[in-house]
Amino acid sequence: MSRSTHKKEYEIAIIGQPNVGKSTLFNILTGRKAHVANWPGVTVEVHEGETYFNGNKIRLVDLPGIYGFSTLSLEERIARNYILSGRPDAVIVLVDSLNPERTMYLAIQALEMTGKVVIGFTKSDAAHAHGIHINYDLISKRLGVPVVPVSAATLRGIRSLLRSAIDVARGKAGRKKPFRIDYGELEPYVSSIESLLKQYEERLEYPIRWMALRLLEGDDDLYKYVRGVCGEDIAEEIARIREEVKKIFRRDPAELLAKKRFEYLQRILGDAIVRLEIKKGCFERFTRLFYRPFVGPVLSLTILLGMFMIAFTINTGFPLNILLDSLGMHDAASAVEEYSIGGLMEKLFSWISSWIINSFGESWLTDLVANGIISGVGSVLIFLPLIMIVSLFLAILEDSGIAPRMAVSLHGPLSKIGVSGHAIFPMTMSLGCNVPAILATRAIPSRSERLRLLMTLPFIPCQARLVVILAFASSLVSGYGALLVVLGYSAAFLAFAVVNKILYTYEKRKTGGKEPEIVLELPPIHRPLGKVLWWHVWDNSKHFLKKAGTIIFSLSILIWFLVNVSPGIALTDNPGESIAAVISHYLSPIVYPIGIEPGKAWIIAFALLIGFIAKEAVVETLTILTGTSSAQQALILLGLTASQLAALTVFVVLYVPCIATIAVIYSESRSVRHTLATIALMLGIAYVAMLITYGLSLII
Amino acid sequence: MNIYNRTVALEELPSGSRARIVEIMGRGGWIYRLYQMGLTPGVIVDVVLNIGRGPVIIRVMGVEIAIGRGIARRIIVEPINT
Numbered sequence: 001m002s003r004s005t006h007k008k009e010y011e012i013a014i015i016g017q018p019n020v021g022k023s024t025l026f027n028i029l030t031g032r033k034a035h036v037a038n039w040p041g042v043t044v045e046v047h048e049g050e051t052y053f054n055g056n057k058i059r060l061v062d063l064p065g066i067y068g069f070s071t072l073s074l075e076e077r078i079a080r081n082y083i084l085s086g087r088p089d090a091v092i093v094l095v096d097s098l099n100p101e102r103t104m105y106l107a108i109q110a111l112e113m114t115g116k117v118v119i120g121f122t123k124s125d126a127a128h129a130h131g132i133h134i135n136y137d138l139i140s141k142r143l144g145v146p147v148v149p150v151s152a153a154t155l156r157g158i159r160s161l162l163r164s165a166i167d168v169a170r171g172k173a174g175r176k177k178p179f180r181i182d183y184g185e186l187e188p189y190v191s192s193i194e195s196l197l198k199q200y201e202e203r204l205e206y207p208i209r210w211m212a213l214r215l216l217e218g219d220d221d222l223y224k225y226v227r228g229v230c231g232e233d234i235a236e237e238i239a240r241i242r243e244e245v246k247k248i249f250r251r252d253p254a255e256l257l258a259k260k261r262f263e264y265l266q267r268i269l270g271d272a273i274v275r276l277e278i279k280k281g282c283f284e285r286f287t288r289l290f291y292r293p294f295v296g297p298v299l300s301l302t303i304l305l306g307m308f309m310i311a312f313t314i315n316t317g318f319p320l321n322i323l324l325d326s327l328g329m330h331d332a333a334s335a336v337e338e339y340s341i342g343g344l345m346e347k348l349f350s351w352i353s354s355w356i357i358n359s360f361g362e363s364w365l366t367d368l369v370a371n372g373i374i375s376g377v378g379s380v381l382i383f384l385p386l387i388m389i390v391s392l393f394l395a396i397l398e399d400s401g402i403a404p405r406m407a408v409s410l411h412g413p414l415s416k417i418g419v420s421g422h423a424i425f426p427m428t429m430s431l432g433c434n435v436p437a438i439l440a441t442r443a444i445p446s447r448s449e450r451l452r453l454l455m456t457l458p459f460i461p462c463q464a465r466l467v468v469i470l471a472f473a474s475s476l477v478s479g480y481g482a483l484l485v486v487l488g489y490s491a492a493f494l495a496f497a498v499v500n501k502i503l504y505t506y507e508k509r510k511t512g513g514k515e516p517e518i519v520l521e522l523p524p525i526h527r528p529l530g531k532v533l534w535w536h537v538w539d540n541s542k543h544f545l546k547k548a549g550t551i552i553f554s555l556s557i558l559i560w561f562l563v564n565v566s567p568g569i570a571l572t573d574n575p576g577e578s579i580a581a582v583i584s585h586y587l588s589p590i591v592y593p594i595g596i597e598p599g600k601a602w603i604i605a606f607a608l609l610i611g612f613i614a615k616e617a618v619v620e621t622l623t624i625l626t627g628t629s630s631a632q633q634a635l636i637l638l639g640l641t642a643s644q645l646a647a648l649t650v651f652v653v654l655y656v657p658c659i660a661t662i663a664v665i666y667s668e669s670r671s672v673r674h675t676l677a678t679i680a681l682m683l684g685i686a687y688v689a690m691l692i693t694y695g696l697s698l699i700i
Numbered sequence: 701m702n703i704y705n706r707t708v709a710l711e712e713l714p715s716g717s718r719a720r721i722v723e724i725m726g727r728g729g730w731i732y733r734l735y736q737m738g739l740t741p742g743v744i745v746d747v748v749l750n751i752g753r754g755p756v757i758i759r760v761m762g763v764e765i766a767i768g769r770g771i772a773r774r775i776i777v778e779p780i781n782t
Contacts, residue, residue, distance in 0.1 A: 067733065067736035067737060068732075068735075068736035070732050070736070072729055072732050072733065072736075098762070099761060099762040099763045101738070101761040101762065102737065102738045102760070102761040102762065102763050105736060105738065251741075252731070254731075254732060254735060255724070255731075255735060255740055255741065258735035258736070258740050259735075259740035259741060259742060259743075262738055262740060262743070262761075263742075288749065291749050291751065291754065291755075291757060292751065293751065293753055293754060296754075404766070407766075408754070408755050408757070408766040409754075411754065411755055411766075411768065412753070412754050420768070421755070421766075445729055445730065445733060446729075514770070515768075515770050516768075517730065517768035517770050517771050518755050518766055518767070518768040519730065519733055519734065519737070519765065519766070519767055519768065519771060520755075520765065520766045521737065521763060521764070521765050522757070522763075522764040522765065522766055523763075523764075524764075
């Protein structure tokens with residue numbers, strides 16, 4: 001065997017229930033050098049990272065946060081199959097020191113599958129403050145595996161956790177066999193199934209007792225597997241035993257087994273954990289506000305709106321500049337705008353562009369660099385600070401425990417459109433980027449709700465579309481600019497609400513669908529860890545910078561060529577003769593209805609076409625096509641009316657966000673039909689909404 | 701005395717009350733999530749907040765959980781006098 005006991009490389013899995021602090025610990029263990037592993041046939045993000053300890057190389061595999069090992073969700077299935085595959089040399093199960101009785105449930109289930117387990121008690125620094133004292137040695141002795149208290153805040157126990165994991169991997173610690181829980185009056189039934197399976201032990205890949213328990217619980221996947229290996233007779237016999245349990249105990253066996261496991265945990269932990277009474281913080285009273293009708297939703301929406309207002313102001317001066325302007329403080333208003341981060345960066349990029357042209361002379365190359373690459377990438381890069389600030393706010397909400405309270409507060413209003421409070425996480429994430437938001441819908445327990453969200457979440461404008469909206473707004477007189485932003489977001493949320501409502505009503509009529517439901521854990525409110533916040537901010541910024549450096553950079557070059565080269569492959573100064581113009585002449589008619597003249601229509605049409613790839617590119621296409629250095633100048637040059645800008649904004653906000661979003665909708669729904677339907681829906685609604693906006697704005 | 705005479709739905713319990721779960725009715729994915737979160741018959745729950753509309757907030761094994769009313773209606777409990 002190549003897997004000798006003295007090898008210097010180990011694969012160690014980390015699992016834990018949601019909210020136990022798993023990601024934080026994983027990042028500490030790997031020194032933030034993790035990457036998303038490509039697991040064949042799996043779309044769930046599995047992170048892998050490496051670390052070295054005492055000369056051993058450790059590959060850490062971060063499995064998704066799950067409550068148990070049923071096959072309730074894709075995440076649970078993946079984690080379970082991985083642990084049973086025999087690949088991990090050890091499994092670290094993280095348990096929350098603040099509520100060990102509940103979070104140990106996953107550990108005990110892992111122990112039923114394998115003996116190669118290390119239990120890590122997270123947040124051990126906070127446990128004392130909460131009056132919780134845990135006898136780790138006693139728990140370790142009872143379970144037969146190492147138990148290590150760790151803290152992400154103080155870094156206590158990190159080394160000892162790794163040391164124990166290696167000991168387990170080498171067989172120096174841990175159990176030789178999976179843990180046996182005594183299921184009491186259910187034991188006879190479990191052993192009947194066990195003895196049925198025993199005859200096929202050679203051909204079955206999983207531990208017999210674990211299989212017996214899962215089959216009793218009613219695991220459909222496993223049942224099919226057993227029927228395949230052991231044949232119809234054995235399968236029928238197992239089903240009969242399950243029915244008997246149901247009849248005798250008048251309960252679902254899954255319920256009986258879960259109950260037994262918790263009772264067992266109670267016995268193991270009962271005298272190993274001492275809780276002292278603690279006083280409720282003032283936070284507690286504040287969080288109750290979220291649960292009140294009317295006050296709760298208003299509070300949540302105010303927080304979200306306030307967050308975006310502050311972020312916008314720091315970055316672009318908007319909407320503070322408009323406020324100051326309307327108060328008659330015109331100088332202050334323009335100062336806020338000029339010295340906003342966005343304003344300063346814009347100045348910097350246009351200075352670099354003119355510096356290049358001035359020092360290297362005018363040639364096609366300097367034009368490509370200055371007007372193609374720098375103004376293209378620059379027009380997108382100025383939004384980096386905005387992205388950092390918004391990510392910081394979202395990270396604070398998530399890490400402090402406020403986010404789930406907001407989900408509860410908005411559950412009522414959201415359920416009117418067939419969406420549960422769970423949807424608030426993907427919805428808020430969508431304001432940043434649709435791609436992770438669509439992945440986040442996996443946590444939504446209702447499948448039909450999830451499919452509806454896959455179709456409608458892309459309506460919510462991501463930061464790329466915000467870039468376009470703000471660019472359009474910058475070309476209007478400030479008051480109107482603000483209105484345009486409001487219009488863009490209102491159109492988006494209106495489309496989201498209306499389409500959800502229609503799909504939900506249709507579904508209800510067809511299948512008598514149920515009201516959206518919520519079951520959500522509310523972790524204690526706490527102060528977020530600085531480093532965790534920074535990780536969130538840095539991850540998002542990195543993603544954005546990577547995109548600006550690769551996609552936007554290449555698109556800038558491509559667009560410059562399409563715009564400066566004629567179909568006869570000759571440089572041209574007149575964009576009207578370029579390849580881009582030729583391509584987009586066919587598309588121009590789509591913007592005729594909003595009164596854009598054919599001479600300019602192709603520029604808009606081309607920008608919208610490029611916008612399919614990435615929305616930010618709409619802005620850079622416009623600046624490159626018009627040979628200007630900012631979107632503001634480009635739009636002024638195009639001479640669009642306020643009505644036309646409003647109509648275009650609505651279109652840009654609502655039509656297909658980007659290639660990446662489409663790809664992830666496909667990988668999540670696994671349905672070409674669903675994906676194409678989403679594209680058609682978005683294009684149709686965007687176009688109709690554009691025409692309506694134009695018509696309305698003419699009347700007003 | 702038959703304990704079933706004293707059972708009510710979790711949804712009907714006022715804030716601050718304590719009860720023991722007797723039965724969880726219905727089926728579907730929800731039920732397994734509830735089991736995993738420690739809501740099984742025999743377990744004691746504290747109602748943290750129930751204002752008659754919106755999710756019911758309960759505490760089970762030291763963890764606060766928000767439960768939609770539709771589900772709270774199907775969790776049958778036996779109130780405990782404190």
